[in-house]
Structure formats: structure tokens, C-alpha cells
Amino acid sequence: MATSKKIYFYPVWLRIWHGLNALGIVILIVTGISLQNIESSFIGFNSAINLHNISGVVVTLGYLIFFVGNIITNNSKYYIVKPKGFIKRPLKQIYYYMWGMFHNMKAPYPLSEKRKFNPLQKYFYIIVMYLVVPMVIITGFALLFPEIIIENVYNLSGVFVTAIFHSALGFFISIFLIIHLYVATIGKSPIDNFKSIFNGWH
Amino acid sequence: MKYRLFTLISIILFCTLWHHSKAQYYNDPENHECLKCHSGQAYTFHNELMDLEEKKLMNPYFILDTVALALGVHNLFDCTDCHSYEYVTYPHASNLKLESLITCLDCHGGDESFASYQFEKIEEESQKSIHYQVYGDNFTCSKCHSQHTYAATARTSSDVLEIVDYSNKMCLSCHNNMNKYQLVSGHENPQLIQVHDWLPNQELHFKHVRCIECHTEIVDGLMVSHNIQEKAKAVKNCVECHTTNSRLKSSLYKYQNLQKRSETGIFNAVLSNESYVIGTHQSPFLKLLSIIIFLATLVGVATHTIFRILKK
Numbered sequence: 001m002a003t004s005k006k007i008y009f010y011p012v013w014l015r016i017w018h019g020l021n022a023l024g025i026v027i028l029i030v031t032g033i034s035l036q037n038i039e040s041s042f043i044g045f046n047s048a049i050n051l052h053n054i055s056g057v058v059v060t061l062g063y064l065i066f067f068v069g070n071i072i073t074n075n076s077k078y079y080i081v082k083p084k085g086f087i088k089r090p091l092k093q094i095y096y097y098m099w100g101m102f103h104n105m106k107a108p109y110p111l112s113e114k115r116k117f118n119p120l121q122k123y124f125y126i127i128v129m130y131l132v133v134p135m136v137i138i139t140g141f142a143l144l145f146p147e148i149i150i151e152n153v154y155n156l157s158g159v160f161v162t163a164i165f166h167s168a169l170g171f172f173i174s175i176f177l178i179i180h181l182y183v184a185t186i187g188k189s190p191i192d193n194f195k196s197i198f199n200g201w202h
Numbered sequence: 203m204k205y206r207l208f209t210l211i212s213i214i215l216f217c218t219l220w221h222h223s224k225a226q227y228y229n230d231p232e233n234h235e236c237l238k239c240h241s242g243q244a245y246t247f248h249n250e251l252m253d254l255e256e257k258k259l260m261n262p263y264f265i266l267d268t269v270a271l272a273l274g275v276h277n278l279f280d281c282t283d284c285h286s287y288e289y290v291t292y293p294h295a296s297n298l299k300l301e302s303l304i305t306c307l308d309c310h311g312g313d314e315s316f317a318s319y320q321f322e323k324i325e326e327e328s329q330k331s332i333h334y335q336v337y338g339d340n341f342t343c344s345k346c347h348s349q350h351t352y353a354a355t356a357r358t359s360s361d362v363l364e365i366v367d368y369s370n371k372m373c374l375s376c377h378n379n380m381n382k383y384q385l386v387s388g389h390e391n392p393q394l395i396q397v398h399d400w401l402p403n404q405e406l407h408f409k410h411v412r413c414i415e416c417h418t419e420i421v422d423g424l425m426v427s428h429n430i431q432e433k434a435k436a437v438k439n440c441v442e443c444h445t446t447n448s449r450l451k452s453s454l455y456k457y458q459n460l461q462k463r464s465e466t467g468i469f470n471a472v473l474s475n476e477s478y479v480i481g482t483h484q485s486p487f488l489k490l491l492s493i494i495i496f497l498a499t500l501v502g503v504a505t506h507t508i509f510r511i512l513k514k
Contacts, residue, residue, distance in 0.1 A: 038445050038481050045440045045481075049402075097506075102513040146406055159406075160478035164488070171492050175499050182503045186510075 007113055009202040014075065017065045018197060024059035027051055029174050032167070056140045063133060078116040079126055089119035101186070111202065121183070128176055132169055139166035228272040235290055236281045241268045247292055270351035284349070306343045320424060327421060327428040337386055345386070346372045356426065362410070362454070369412040400438070410479075415443070415453050427453065444481035451482075 010018070031052040034041035041048065070076040092108045097120075100108070109118040117125060139162050142149050150158040187193040196202045231237035239245035239260065246257045271277065282289065286301050310321040328334055333341045355368040376382045376391070383391035401407055416437040418427035442449045 035444075035480050038441055039447065045444055049440075102509050146403055157478050163478050163480070164485070168488075171495075175495060178499050178503065182506070 006201045007111075008200055009111075009116055010197060010200040011073070011075075012200070013065065013069050013073075015197060015200060017062050017069065020062040021059060021066070024055045024062060025173060025177060027055040028059065029170065029177070031055065032170050036167070053144060056137075056144070059133075060137050060141075063137060066129065079122065079130075081122065081126070085119075090123055093118050093120035097183075097186075124176065124179075128173065132172055132176075136166060136169040136173065139163075139169065142166075228268055228277060231268045237266065237268060237271075239292075240264055240266050266350055270353070274348075274351045274353055276349055276352070306347075306349075323421075323424055324426075324428050327424060328430075331418075331428060331430040332432045333430055341386065345376070366410060366412050366454070369414065370408065373413045411443075411450065412454060415450060418453075420449065420452050422452070441481075444479060446482060448479065448482040450479065 031043060031048045034043045034048040035045070035052065038045050038048065043051070070079070089109070096105060096108050099105075107118070109115060111118070142162050143159070143166060146159050149162055152158060153161045184193040184197075185191075187196075193202075228234065228237065231241040234241075239247075242260060243265065244257055244259050246255060248254070249256045284304055286298055288295055288298055307321060307325055310316045310319065311325075312322070328343070333345070353368075356365045359365050359368075374394075376386065378391070378394060380391055395404070398404055398407075414427060414430065417430055419429045419431055419435075421427050421429065437443075437449070
């Protein structure tokens, strides 16, 4: 993963979005768990609801910055998946994380100006940013305006189904966050990648 | 001759009894002695004084819903079982307005066969309620529970929304009706939408929970709390319901018919799946699954970290 000279990976708009998103997601996770277990939470129900709603809107606005930013800048190129080695490439990366890096093997996909994410990382970012986050935003807004939700899905309440789906997606994002933060420590030094996302240079 | 007389008497008796027994069936209002007038907007009668067939409008408050009447718990009774028999003549005698009607406890009180309904306890609780405190004996059971149409929906239905709707309509029949409200209170009814402005997702709350969930003091021994509290004592704290130990479990979801229903199904939620209450709808299966996934992630991260340290 090491490169001899530094590359300017993260432009200002991307770092602003990332910071805003990180803060919003953490608040959403904490308040989301609080709403499910309010009796053992340090946040009151009303504060948890308000914080969850406000953070939800902030993350949504942030997502728009991310989405539009990726279209109008060349940042989108890092998200393009090549059909060649569709399965093989991420597997190679998993092998590196599970075995290779403990046996002095070199990273199979070192980062460069052309490659900001390794294949496994790219797949996860695509799933999270183009599938899970949009769905969590849609279900979140549906729950904010529950009257727009279909009343019954078979024998279940539409709101109930939406809420379960929203919580499951939120949970997926929480697990992603743990892995995301941990993998970020696999750099030249454990804090190297964290510095990069602040100053933009990798 | 004797034989003929017996036959004649038998025929007359049969016709009278047949006519009378038919009168008990509310599902044939046109041929019912009382309902032929009291089930429609207008009624006709023969004005003997003028020798005229007259048609008049029925007082809307005296028109009975015959479908609800036939489905109500008292559908086996005829009108004159409770009202004076003199009502069968028209015009009704004016002093009949003063008749004292039997109350619920007159029939249901102290009767072993109704013991499970706890009528005495209900009366005791309702006498503590704000309705009784302000309006006294005038506030009878029938102000909320019409003897004509009452059906035990909450005990029999497995549909939460139906139970909520039926219960709330009892409250709204006065609280959303200026004339009926004023008749008892003497002043205008509060505007319910504005009064409940503070409640988020008001419409959903109104459809999914009963008014009495917040406006009564819950009594453990009673299925439905009848101690309706004054406005100042109404529940305004969201967490009373929105928690795993929700107030709704000892009120709306107290009914076994609803509990049985909610215990089935893949989500195995504590409350019914027809409604969703934030904080209360916890699925033990999903909770366990999420804890396992969360712990597995932490174990995975810790193991990887240990290997990284060891292989450094």
C-alpha cells in the first residue's frame, strides 16, 4: 500500500462531505440505538428523535454533495468496476488481508493516482454509497412522513416493515463503520490514513 | 262447535304470537312495531283527529342503526323489555319521557354469569373518573356505551385498528359533536386537533391507539380502565409508550386475543404487527442476530489486530 511520493487524493469538497457524513452517521447510530432502547439510554426520547431527524437531513444533504460531486468531478472514475477479474480481484485482496500481509507479501493493488481504492474496498463503497445509504435515506424519510407509507404489506403494517428495513440497513452501516475504521488503520502507520482524510494527501 | 271455537282461538293465538315473535327480529325493521318508524328518516301515521295519513320527519337522535342493533350484545331483547310497553301506542304518552330506564348494573350487577366482566369494579372506577366527578349520576354508562348497539369488539376482534376505531368513536361521539358535548358540559367542545397539536404524527396516533391509552389511569385488575382522568393528568411523556416496557402492554395489548396473534410470525414482536411503536417493537430474533453479528465483527477485528502485532 505504500507509495514513495504523496498523492493528493481527497479534494476539499470530498473531505467536507466525508466529515459531515461521519459526524452525521455516528449521531444517527447512537440515537437510532437509543430509540430502540430508550430506557437504558442517556439521551431523552424527544432529544433522540430530534437529533436523529436533524442528522438524517444533514446526511441526506451530504449525500447530494457526494452524488453531484462524483458526477461533476473525475472522482467517479475510482468507482468504475471492470468486468475482467470481477470476482478474482476482490478475492485476491481478501487473501492479502487474511494471509499475505502477515507473510511479507506486497499489496496486490497498491494505490496510485489511477487507483484510489483496492477492488474489495471499491465494491464495499459502491454497495454502501449507491445502495445502502440511498435506501436508508428513502426509508428514513418515509418514516419521517409515515402517512405516505403503504398501510399494509400482507398482514404486516407498512410502517413496521419500513422500520425493520430501516433498522437493518442502519445496522449494516454500523458494521461497515467498524470495519471501515479498522481497515483505515492498515496503513504505513495506524494513523496515517486518518491524517490523509484530514489533509487530503495520501 | 267446541272444536271450531278451539280452532279459531288457536289460529288467533298463533297469529298474535307469530306477530309478536317476529317483532323481536331487528333485521326486519319494516315489520317491527317500533323500528318501522325509528329506523328511517321519516315515518307515517294515521291522524285520527283529522282522519289523515300523515308523514313526518323523525328526530335524528331517535333514529336507530338497525344493522348495529342486530349485531349488538343486546340483540335478543325487544324494545319493550327495557322501555315501557306503553310506547306501542302512538302518539306516545308524554309522561313516558319521565320513565326511569334500567341501568347496566340493574341487570349485570351481582350476577355470577357476568362476573368476568367486572361490572361492579367498572362502576367503582368510572365513579372516580372526571366525567362522574363533574356530571354525577347524569353521566351514565350509556353516555359512552349505547345499550342499543354496543358490541364487545375489544374482546373478540383480532384487528387492533378495529378495536381502536370502535373505542375512539365512543369518545368522539361527544367530544367531536358540539350538540352532544354541550348537552352534558354546557360549554363548547375543545378542538381536538389543536389540543393535540403537540403530538407528533397525530393522525397515526389517533388511528393506532385509543384515547383512553393516555387519558385513563391503568388498573391492573381491569381489562379497560374506566377512570378517565382530567386533562392535566393525561400522559404526555412519549417514553411511557415508546419503551420495551410500554404502557400499551397493560392497556391496548392486554387482550389475549391480540397477544396470541402477536406471538406468532417470524418477527415474534411483543406487540401486534398491525401497528409499529418505536422502541416497543423489538424482535428478539433480530436483536440476537444483530448482537451475534456485532460481536463476530469485534472478534474478527481483534483477531486481525493480534496477528498484525505478532507478525510485525
